[in-house]
Amino acid sequence: MSGGGCSIVWFRRDLRLEDNPALAAGVRAGAVVAVFIWAPEEEGHYYPGRVSRWWLKNSLAHLDSSLRSLGTFLVTKRSTDSVSSLLEVVKSTGATQLFFNHLYDPLSLVRDHRAKEVLSAQGIAVRSFNADLLYEPWDVNDAHGCPFTTFASFWERCLSMPYDPEAPLLPPKRIISGDVSRCPSDALIFEDESEKGSNALLARAWSPGWSNADKALTTFINGPLLEYSKNRRKADSATTSFLSPHLHFGEVSVRKVFHLVRIKQVLWANEGNKAGEESVNLFLKSIGLREYSRYLSFNHPYSHERPLLGHLKYFPWVLNEGYFKVWRQGRTGYPLVDAGMRELWATGWLHDRIRVVVSSFFVKVLQLPWRWGMKYFWDTLLDADLESDALGWQYISGTLPDGREFDRIDNPQGYKFDPNGEYVRRWLPELARLPTEWIHHPWNAPESVLQAAGIELGSNYPLPIVEIDSAKARLQEALLEMWQQEAASRAAIENGTEEGLGESDSTPIAFPQDIQMEENHEPVRNNPSTTIRRYEDQMVPSMTSSLVRVEEEEPSLDLRNLAVDNRGEVPTNLNGNQESMRNTLNQPVLQTVRRDNLAQFGTPIVLRSAPEDSTAESSSSSRRERDGGVVPVWSPSTPSYSEQFVGDESYLPRHPQSHQILNWRRLSQTG
DNA sequence: GGCCATTTGGC
């Protein structure tokens, strides 16, 4: 029991009462003040999009009403600095404890660490918990105690850990409310007038809120899960779990998902139900990918903005905003791509397979920088999730150790995912009358067929914006250029003549300023001659560079660029936050452990357990207390920390066992 | 059916 004062339970992306360890701890300790702080400016570029905010609004309302039924309610605060707001809440409620659940995106890692420091300094007992993952990232390591760098090995390890994920906690039966009479809530505004109309449609298809999430889970497990494997290729069928937005906001606990699915797994295994078993494995893999996205983000906190592999550092990305716009509007001339983009636009939802199709098209055919696409996904997806999307786009772009070959262009035609063309017809009514034979490649259809279907290519449906063959040729050319740049850069550095070519006037690729949700869907006359190529890496430092302690470093040109470029990227209203983040990291949090055997993996962040947990090294396989004893402390490994973000050694190596990321043999044949 | 070459899936 606490010594009198109440505890604050800080809700973030854990908007549920069931299996919520922070809430459970608060309830156990006595009176509880449940708080949600809306501070979207802290997210920088990643201010949540319209549909995501719609979800959040409804999820919070749901959470509030269930808290009310248990005896308290949700205090809401509008803020530009979460930690200060927490402090205010502490002062106005007389709270003596703070409980929250872990997040693993880079901003949260820093902010939560700061929250812990600032509040601890005020005499508040702060404890944090795992509510989002089966296993904490620092508990999953290879035989040498190093983090995995490929998904398959990571997931294999997760499934063979010496201890199971924690069993889910029941929701509290009653909550004693702390005194919030001097802690007024702010009204939170999640949508403006112009957004209300579009948002109204969302409610027809989705029910945010933790108990709805629970129903969705039950429905899925008792229904579509069995056929998950069989149906996973269909672009159109309602056979996915539809849990991702619920999971993003923590309305349902992955541990509960995992346990329930496992029960089915055992059941079906006993029955010899092969299809069921395969489905379970596949579905669990998608849960695993979500885990892995957090793992990646934790171990490589820049992964949402910079490739993990450096082999594309000099790739000349095509900075063509016309292409970008055509892609967003679904006017590329590839029906499956266009149908997907129109569905995304209209509904905020996209089947996983179609996400792969449109993003692969984006990177390989259009050769646009993946971060643009990722940002658009962030703005439009109902389940927008920084860690998952970074993983997905990096995978597609071939910048992960286990990613796809970069020079392989997937066929953007939908014979597999949409064999009967139903999906295309739904989202592209202008093609509805085209026979299935031609629906995925209308440019090959005989003129008479097109006429009969009322299609005039280039007029009411576009010709392919880029032919696949020319995309392949362009890709080879671009790679050749990349190697030349790379060689030139290496030569320049060896000669000591300044920096490499690509960096001489290096400005990171910024987001186009005109990304807008409300597109006018007029045809875009694209002029390829305006195409600009850019010869440097896609590093767009925003928060990562704020972690770099510029003033203490060797003033390398790279670093100066980083700092300067950062100015253009980060909204000015974040400067205060940046400053404080920097301060946080400047303080010697913990003695840094430099594990040299990690050097080859370039692990930029060294994690240690909190001081009170001195026995457990990160490689320990001992069972962790769920009880908040372990708080992740995030500690830059000095002094090479900043180098990790700029030098080549910051990139991961290719995985030795993995396929080559580039198909050298084929390239040399064509080149 | 077997033997090749080619494509596809793999997070």
Next chain:
DNA sequence: CCAAATGGC
């Protein structure tokens, strides 16, 4: 890259 699937003969 590699394994598995597919396709042609």
